[in-house]
Amino acid sequence: MKVGFIGCGHIARTMAETVNNTKGFELYCVAARDVDRANAFKDEFGAKKAYGSYEELVADDNVELVYIATPHSHHRDHMMLCIEHKKNILCEKAFTVNEAEANEVLTAAKENGVFVAEAIWTRYMPARKLIDDIISSGKIGRVTTITANLGYQISNKERIIDPSLGGGVLLDIGIYPLNFALMARNNVNVKALTGICTKAETGVDLQDSMTLAFEDGSIATIFADAEVTSDRRGYIYGTKGYIEVENINNPEVIRVFDDSRKPFMNSEIIIKNDYNGYEYELIEAKKCIEEGKLESEMMSHKETLRVMRFMDAFRASWGIKLSNEI
Amino acid sequence: MKVGFIGCGHIARTMAETVNNTKGFELYCVAARDVDRANAFKDEFGAKKAYGSYEELVADDNVELVYIATPHSHHRDHMMLCIEHKKNILCEKAFTVNEAEANEVLTAAKENGVFVAEAIWTRYMPARKLIDDIISSGKIGRVTTITANLGYQISNKERIIDPSLGGGVLLDIGIYPLNFALMARNNVNVKALTGICTKAETGVDLQDSMTLAFEDGSIATIFADAEVTSDRRGYIYGTKGYIEVENINNPEVIRVFDDSRKPFMNSEIIIKNDYNGYEYELIEAKKCIEEGKLESEMMSHKETLRVMRFMDAFRASWGIKLSNEI
DSSP: OEEEEEOOSHHHHHHHHHHHHSTTOEEEEEEOSSHHHHHHHHHHHTOSEEESSHHHHHHOTTOOEEEEOSOGGGHHHHHHHHHHTTOEEEEESSSSSSHHHHHHHHHHHHHTTOOEEEEOGGGTSHHHHHHHHHHHHTTTOSEEEEEEEEEOSOTTSHHHHOGGGTOSHIIIIIHHHHHHHHHHTTTOOEEEEEEEEEEOTTSOEEEEEEEEEETTSOEEEEEEESSSOOOOOEEEEETTEEEEEEOTTSOOEEEEEETTSOBOTTOOEEOOOSSOSSHHHHHHHHHHHHTTOSSBTTBOHHHHHHHHHHHHHHHHHHTOOOTTOO | OEEEEEOOSHHHHHHHHHHHHSTTOEEEEEEOSSHHHHHHHHHHHTOSEEESSHHHHHHOTTOOEEEEOSOGGGHHHHHHHHHHTTOEEEEESSSSSSHHHHHHHHHHHHHTTOOEEEEOGGGTSHHHHHHHHHHHHTTTOSEEEEEEEEEOSOTTSHHHHOGGGTOSHIIIIIHHHHHHHHHHTTTOOEEEEEEEEEEOTTSOEEEEEEEEEETTSOEEEEEEESSSOOOOOEEEEESSEEEEEEOTTSOOEEEEEETTSOBOTTOOEEOOOSSOSSHHHHHHHHHHHHTTOSSBTTBOHHHHHHHHHHHHHHHHHHTOOOTTOO
16 A cells, blocks of 8 residues: 655654555655655655655555644644545544544545544554453453543643644643543543643643543543653553553553452563554554545544544633634 | 540541550540440450540540541531540541531630641651652652542442431542642642542542642642542652652552653662551650640641642532531
8 A cells, every 4th residue: 555644754754664664555655845855754764756745745646545744733734635635544643633623624534435544543552452352351340430641751842832733732642541541431421521731831731630521420530741751551440450551652561450459360461562553553544445444443533523522622621722723 | 645535436446456556655545425335445455444425535634635536527526525625636537527617626726725636647657758858859850740549449338428427439538649649749739629520329429530730830630439449559740750659548669760760779668667557646646745736747737727628629519518518
């Protein structure tokens, strides 16, 4: 499958290596507003072509899948451009800056028969199924409580601090503990949410504490932080025991404890593979496209909209509007 | 110091053993509404006297310190009785059911020259100073985020489920992560709080998620649960590293990590002592009384009021009123 890249920043570099190392994929072309950057990227990662505009890339008939790696403030426009040219899309998280944009994109994609998926890797990783299986086995009983956190010292980065790039910790980091909680409470509706954030001088959020209350009475208490390193652990507590996930952003170890805090027999699952973790979303996109699907069950359009809706609600409660929002 | 017990339930039994094993203390007498229960308690723990009414106990001139171990719905009345009789008080947490009651008691105690302290053991334990010292050493930098949780499967217990006993998870368990956060942010004002709870059919809260925002921008994200066992860990995250506390209710191990999640050299403090943990509050009460103090710096009246105020605010936001509240 020939992949075209829109954007050639940090995450695009990682994904270019991934494409090169994953069977069935070819790093076909890359586009950037600055053709020199695109050419340098092409040479470094061995792509076939480099374009100085996104329009040229989507006009290239050979491109079978577009990977969008621009700041999320630009995702909507770049996805709409792909859809106009009937190009299948794998778009980095956050999918867009708000639900309205996401809805616009997803509606247009459906109307145009274009596959589109949000590239949030934790939804596609094998660890997700392992966790789902432990929950559905009943081993930890009825789930009542979830906690998760993710913190990196990245408050000095432009994409975090600049409101015009859709900055803030929520869309960049908070999205992971939020998805962790929503995956663990799959198919359970959220009935209320509340949170508190601490803002930077530029007005973006640097620390978010977020609580989701689910219809079945379970509660998720999560936080994201752009100023400190956190332990990155996630917990799913049930009436018979609990699951501990080491690094919710790229699970390394999953442990299962009983209701007296003792590990269940053979409960430590160390996650090892030869992958860097980005392959799964690529492979899933290819599979869906080949099967003629317009969305992936691993991150359905409904779920993408739900995540955007909750992030909108948190931002609204904090009085945070991104510069390009109406 | 001759100690008189009001109440002879589970926690009183533990404290009776503690008094018997702590130098300088004598389990002098015990009072219960049922004199047979008081007598059985007296015999089992070797007290000198048993009373069938609290009035008899406070009228006993030999009693130097009253330990109150009744349900918190009764703390106010029992403390006021002690104050009328100029008896020094160590009262189990929660101090009262709300701030108004706490204020009434503390004002009366001051007017009558009576020592009174809230028996929340984590405030008096050596671990508290260890954590304070790590924070003030600057090792973990500027503190921005705190998390803590405490969960036990005790939703079937009368004191938790019964609103007339001041039930709910907040006053019984939630008070620990709340105190953990407030100790870690000592002298920093809270500027906002929000939370969500899940209620039992009796109307009391069984799971609480609580967030406190401090004036310096730091945030505490905590939860308490009466339905599941939790890992009981607390974290204090700073710009240079973080502290992990194993069991915030009775610290067992304190670990300090740098900002890349690696343990600092010699940073693991295993807390070992010959004490069960309840001795420290007894010893502190004795010391204060002997020094003529009316309150302890380890849990000042101001702090007791602050904790009650925040618990009132959370309960108000959840629409929870205890049966005996106006």
